[in-house]
Amino acid sequence: MKAELIIIPAPGAGHLLSMVELAKLIVSRDARIHVSILIIRLPFESGVDGFNKDASENVAFLDVPALDDIALAEVKSLPRISFLDSFIAKHGSAVRDVVSAILKRSECSKLCGFVIDMFCTSMIDVANEFNVPAYAFYTSGAAFLTLKFYVQALKDVESKDIYKYKELDVERLAVSGFLNPVPVEVLPSVMLTKDGCPVVIAAARRLRETKAILINTVWELESHAIKSLVDDAKTPVIYHVGPVINFKSGEEPSNGRTSGEDVVSWLDRQPPSSVVYLCFGSSGSFDGEQIGEIARALELSGQRYLWSLRRPSQGKDQVVLLQDYDDYNEVLPQGFLERTSGKGKIIGWAPQLSILSHPSVGGFVSHCGWNSILESIWCGVPIATWPMYAEQQVNAFQLVVDLGLAAEIKMDYRKDRVADMESTGVVSAEEIERGIRRVMDGESEMRKKMKELKDACRKATQPGGSSYTSLGEFIQDVTNSIREGALN
Numbered sequence: 282m283k284a285e286l287i288i289i290p291a292p293g294a295g296h297l298l299s300m301v302e303l304a305k306l307i308v309s310r311d312a313r314i315h316v317s318i319l320i321i322r323l324p325f326e327s328g329v330d331g332f333n334k335d336a337s338e339n340v341a342f343l344d345v346p347a348l349d350d351i352a353l354a355e356v357k358s359l360p361r362i363s364f365l366d367s368f369i370a371k372h373g374s375a376v377r378d379v380v381s382a383i384l385k386r387s388e389c390s391k392l393c394g395f396v397i398d399m400f401c402t403s404m405i406d407v408a409n410e411f412n413v414p415a416y417a418f419y420t421s422g423a424a425f426l427t428l429k430f431y432v433q434a435l436k437d438v439e440s441k442d443i444y445k446y447k448e449l450d451v452e453r454l455a456v457s458g459f460l461n462p463v464p465v466e467v468l469p470s471v472m473l474t475k476d477g478c479p480v481v482i483a484a485a486r487r488l489r490e491t492k493a494i495l496i497n498t499v500w501e502l503e504s505h506a507i508k509s510l511v512d513d514a515k516t517p518v519i520y521h522v523g524p525v526i527n528f529k530s531g532e533e534p535s536n537g538r539t540s541g542e543d544v545v546s547w548l549d550r551q552p553p554s555s556v557v558y559l560c561f562g563s564s565g566s567f568d569g570e571q572i573g574e575i576a577r578a579l580e581l582s583g584q585r586y587l588w589s590l591r592r593p594s595q596g597k598d599q600v601v602l603l604q605d606y607d608d609y610n611e612v613l614p615q616g617f618l619e620r621t622s623g624k625g626k627i628i629g630w631a632p633q634l635s636i637l638s639h640p641s642v643g644g645f646v647s648h649c650g651w652n653s654i655l656e657s658i659w660c661g662v663p664i665a666t667w668p669m670y671a672e673q674q675v676n677a678f679q680l681v682v683d684l685g686l687a688a689e690i691k692m693d694y695r696k697d698r699v700a701d702m703e704s705t706g707v708v709s710a711e712e713i714e715r716g717i718r719r720v721m722d723g724e725s726e727m728r729k730k731m732k733e734l735k736d737a738c739r740k741a742t743q744p745g746g747s748s749y750t751s752l753g754e755f756i757q758d759v760t761n762s763i764r765e766g767a768l769n
Contacts, residue, residue, distance in 0.1 A: 283315045284760055285390040287380055287408075288418075291369070291400040292321045295563065295652050298527035299420055299497060300398060301340075306525070308339035311756050315390060317383055321345045321372050324353055343383070346375045361699045362477045366484070370403035377407050393759050396495070402487035414492035416755070421651045423498045423506035423521065424679050425672045426488075427458025430516065432472055433485035443468070444478040457513075458506035460683045466693045467674040470700035477700050493518035495755060497525045497651065500747035501737035502658065502684075520755045522748050524655040524738055528634060541632035544587070545639065551585055554643030557717050558662075560589040560631050561648040564698070565669050566603055568593065569612050571707050576617045578713035584721060585624045587642070589631035605629025637662050644720035646690065646713075649676040658686070661735030663727045665690050665720040667708070670697040686731055690716035 286307065290300040297320070304316040320342060348356070348371055356367045384392060395408040396416045408415035419426055431454065435441045441449060446465045453462035471477035488494060498521050500507060510519045548556065559575070561567075567575070572590070579586050590612070591603035609618065609627050618627070633653070636642055637660040645657050646665045650673060657664050664687040666677035674695070680687035690713055695704045722728065741748040 282313075283387070283390040284313055284393040285383065285387060286314055286316045286393055286759060287383075287395045288316055288318045289376065289395060289397045289401050289404050290318065290320070291365070291398040291420075292323045295650070296398050296400070296420055299525050299652065300396070300418055302525050302527045303396070303418060303495070303522070304340050306522075306752060307756060307759075310753065311760065312339065314339065314393075314756070314759065315387075316340045317380075318342050319345050319376060319379055321369060321376075322347065323368070324348075324357070343379055345372055345379055348372065360476060361701065362471060362474070362480060365400055366403065366480060369401050373403060373407055376404060377410060380407070380411065394492075397491075399484070399488070402484055402490075405487060405490055415490070417488055417491045417494045417517075419488075419494050419496045421497075421672055422654075422676065422679070423496050423503040423510060423519075424456075424458040424683070425651075425675055426494070426496065427506055427509055428454075428456050428463065428468075428675060429481060429485045429488075430510075430513070431456045432478070433482045436478075436482050437486075442475075442478055444473050444475055446473075457509035458503075459679065460505055463675065463678060464693075467678040469672045469675060470670065470695055470697040470702040474700055474702070489515060489517065491517050493520055493755065493758065495520045495522050495752075497523040497655065499523050499658075499738050499741045500751075501741055502734060518758070520751045522752045522755065524659055524742070524748075526634070526652075526655055526659060541635055544626070544628060544632060545635055547626050548587070548636065548639045548641045551641035553640050554721075554723060556585045556587050556641050557582075557644045557646060557665075557721055558587045558589075558631075558636050558642050559646040560633060560636075560653075561591075561667065561669060562650045562653065563603065565648045565696070566591045566593040567696075572612050573614050574707055574710045575713055576614050577710035578717060579625065580617070580621065581710060581714045582717045582721075583624075584717055586621070586626070587631075587636065588625065588627045589629065590627050591629060634660075643723070644717070646717065646720070649673040649680065649687075651676060654680065658731065658734050658738055661732050663687060663720050663725070663731045665716040667691055667716075668694055670695070670699065684730075685727055686734065687727065688716050688719035 288300055288304055290297040304318055308314055308316055352371050356364060356371060359367055392411055392413050394414045394416055395404060396418050397404045399417055399419045405415040432443045435443055453464050456463050472481050494517050500521050507521050510516050592606050634656055637656055642662055645662045646667060647653050649666050649668045664680060666681055666687050667690045668674040668677045674693055677692040681689045691708055695702050740746050743749060
């Protein structure tokens with residue numbers, strides 16, 4: 282008999298790809314487990330539609346039926362900050378029907394649990410209806426999870442709201458998962474708004490209801506944070522199973538103008554560790570004035586560069602994918618491309634893992650999304666921090682202050698569409714240049730640390746390594762949830 286495991290990713294490419302990779306790891310370790318990945322699609326383009334469903338014989342992909350027009354209109358009328366939770370919760374009955382159909386078709390399988398994305402906690406209710414455990418897959422870091430639980434405890438135990446920090450006369454928070462007190466100014470935008478903070482707290486409460494939380498992190502990277510979670514009696518079992526990286530994420534998208542082969546070919550012609558790579562994620566973009574300052578910084582630094590430059594979204598949807606420019610000259614300073622033609626290359630979409638793993642890349646100016654951080658560590662490339670949205674500011678703080686793995690350009694910069702918060706002012710060319718020079722210093726302590734961590738993370742995923750062992754413990758938990766003797 283097979284153990285049937287249901288995986289429910291959040292409806293975004295980054296979350297989906299990580300959970301697909303997790304599914305592949307699970308079935309590769311235990312052939313008795315079959316995984317069904319249920320795909321919930323947003324009502325607008327999110328990068329999921331072109332997803333390549335290439336997995337293994339023990340992994341199946343099933344689409345969850347879309348909401349009817351009335352239900353969709355209801356969630357679309359909500360504020361951006363509440364949209365995703367409500368949108369996913371509305372799919373509960375459809376998910377229940379899909380799982381019921383799976384079980385009817387698979388008489389030789391026994392349902393053993395749900396693994397839900399951190400943004401899909403409403404699906405705990407569906408798992409409860411089937412009387413199976415719900416496990417959460419946390420696609421951010423362990424330290425950030427301790428912050429989320431801290432904010433929840435602040436409300437539930439002390440009746441204090443973190444978004445009222447000015448009234449509370451609080452500037453820094455003693456969060457157990459961080460080595461240093463966390464400045465309020467680097468908290469995620471959603472935590473600092475009256476409407477957003479309750480959403481965070483509600484999600485934290487629900488995460489505590491799961492049987493276990495699988496975190497996409499590595500003991501060697503976040504041992505302090507992981508230990509603080511394990512030592513908290515109110516926290517579910519913790520499995521540190523990262524870095525879970527989709528190594529095919531560099532495949533060229535259908536709408537991409539940049540050829541991955543062209544990018545790698547250009548990098549092949551550059552000296553080792555000589556290129557700084559600038560990329561701000563699938564939703565990160567700037568206006569013309571800030572683009573001009575970045576360009577000026579690159580000229581001032583004299584550094585070889587590869588810059589993923591995307592057009593800002595003009596759409597009103599909650600999430601809109603960025604597009605490539607037709608002509609970079611429309612936003613760059615006059616003559617910039619000509620003056621740097623021997624040293625730099627500007628691209629749109631970027632095959633990020635191929636770039637970071639290339640020996641000519643020596644530094645990464647990044648928005649500090651957790652997936653990008655893990656990819657950078659996997660490739661041993663130090664980071665210059667320029668966060669924009671979600672939990673990226675606190676990630677930047679962790680990298681720069683707690684871990685010494687990054688140089689600061691900014692830690693508290695904000696351009697968050699969901700929380701409707703944006704930094705005023707422009708980051709100057711001089712600030713950017715300083716960060717670039719620091720991250721490209723070939724003899725820096727941070728570069729040495731990153732090299733050591735690269736080696737440690739790769740060992741962690743091998744037999745006997747910390748993540749390999751932790752994932753094995755989770756798999757044992759899953760198979761133990763089936764009545765003894767049910768599996769052959």
